[in-house]
Amino acid sequence: MLEALEALVTKGDHEAALAIALEYWRSHRHSLPADVVDRLSRRIDRPSLVKKPLAEQWKGFREIAAKKDPADLERLIAVPLPRKWTEAEPLIGLFDEWPDDPRFARWWTTIIATNAVRARSGESRAWQVRSFYARLLDRLVSLGDSRAGVWLADVSTTVPTVHEGWRSMLPETVAALRRLREPRLDRASTAALKKALELLPDRSTPRDTSELLDAVYAAPEELSLRAVLGDALAEEGDPRGEFIAFQLAARRNESKEARLIAKHGEVWAAPIGSWFEPHGRVFEGGFFAGGRLRTFDRFNSPPANVLAERAWRLVTTLELGYGAPLDLLEHENLAFLKRLSLREARLAELPRREWKLEELVVDCWREEGLRSPHPLWEARDFPRLEVLGVADPGEAAAVAALEWLPNAPVLKRLQRVILDIYPQNAGPWLLALAKAPVPEVQIGRKGSWVFVVRRGPEGTLSRLEVKHVRGQRSPGSVLQHRFVSMLNAVPEDGLDELIVEQSSTAQRLDRAGVEQALTRFPSLRTRVLPWDLRPGAD
DSSP states (O other), X not given: OHHHHHHHHHHTOHHHHHHHHHHHHHHHOOHHHHHHHHHHHHHOOOOOSTTXXXXXXXXXXXXXXXXXXXXXXHHHHTSOOOSBHHHHHXXXXXXXXXXXXXXXXXHXXXXXXXXXXXXXXXXXXXXXXXXXXXXXXXXXXXXXXXXXXXXXTTSOSOOSOTTOGGGGGHHHHHHXXXXXXXXXXXXXXXXXXXXXXXHSOOOSSHHHHHHHHHHHHHOTTOHHHHHHHHHHHHHTTOHHHHHHHHHHSSSOOHHXXXXXXXXXXXXXXXXXXXXBOSTTOEEETTEEEEEEBOOOSSOOOOOHHHHTSXXXXXXXXXXXXXXXXXXXXXXXXXXXXXXEEEEGGGGGGSOOSOOOOXXXXXXXXXXXXXOSSOTTSSOTTOTTOOEEEEESOOHHXXXXXXXXXXXXXXXXXXXXXXXXXXXXXXXXXXXXXTTSSOSEEEEOSSSSEEEEEEEXXXXXXXXXXXXXXXXXXXXXXXXXXXXXXXXHHSOTTSOSEEEEOOSTTGGGSOHHHHHXXXXXXXXXXXXXXXXXXXXXXX
């Protein structure tokens, strides 16, 4: 049998060779013939379904699966399942009458690891999906492919929602898979299977992309590895490849990125995304990169087995709310954290070490605020710090911050100060920072508008750039009020240039109101406003 396998592989008759490899695997349940099956499967060139609309993909999936041709399985596995388990279960059920196949193990472990199928009504009724995953886990054990134990070993067994109880079954399943004992193969069979693997170098889809993914996690800051992975995924028709390319491009297509995140973001954020607030999740370089850590009834740091997930190595942004623990910052998987937001009062609780943070935002939480000498006066623990932010300062906290921040030595090495305040409160801050050495001051961080005041040629904060935060929607009256409030907060002799980002939101500004506010600035030399660029503008 195996002599015929080698001859067919050499000849390039991959479909006939696949039939022999499958027959041998079913009688031996060994990883060597399973690997041969995987590699042969990826060399069979049949029309892909994944570039069609989803409804057509699923229709074609049913028609092809009914034929029970093992040569079709690879292209069927590539089709994304419906997110609702009630729609996904019938598609997987089409394979109940298929003979056992080691490729099922690869497919099912991917579904489990990515939490690809969810309950009909979201997390609030996620208990409904338990039977779906329980069935997959049982079938994995009965399939007898010992490789699945390795593939599932890194999947988190704890999530911050009690409803996904099926994950509590993972340790038992992994243990059962690891107890599987492969039969002993004779030397001739082992040599023949290894020869077949040599003739079929693995240069294709899931195993190759798996190796590329391992490389990305091993070197989170090496973006070239992500680009290579994105190309490999794009060749498979995986939308993640397109998303990685978008996020690595010199000119970003944020609207397309937003659509892909809305459609696939929850899956791409797995397995750690559920520990973060669903709104404001951050993706960078095509991967989930953090956001605001969720607050539960009794806030606890993610347990050790969750923090052990290698996905934390790609988290660069972390916002810790009220009561959030700081011990997780000491975990080695968070060594690549670049942006951190936390309460100002907790700065003294941070572990003392040389941080790699590039941005630090302190949330005053309407408290009185820390006075000089402030922990960030020189920020010696943050040698890479480029951006320092102050968020939500009440009156007392603002007074305290204005006592130390304008003269702090740390400003000499900063590129930007972020003030997450209302525009009408910006006046005292701009006056205080007018002579500070920082190149620019940003007003606003999460609201509908972001105002960036930059230093002009004369060294004064005289250039105002106005941008709209994508995804933030506000009534036109609110946009107008904030815009005019910002203009009124700028000193009369403090505006030489005004540039408003051209967008549909900027078009909603009231021209008369803005022009009236601009009469305060006789030195305004350059202006770019929506109506300045309209045909026939004055």
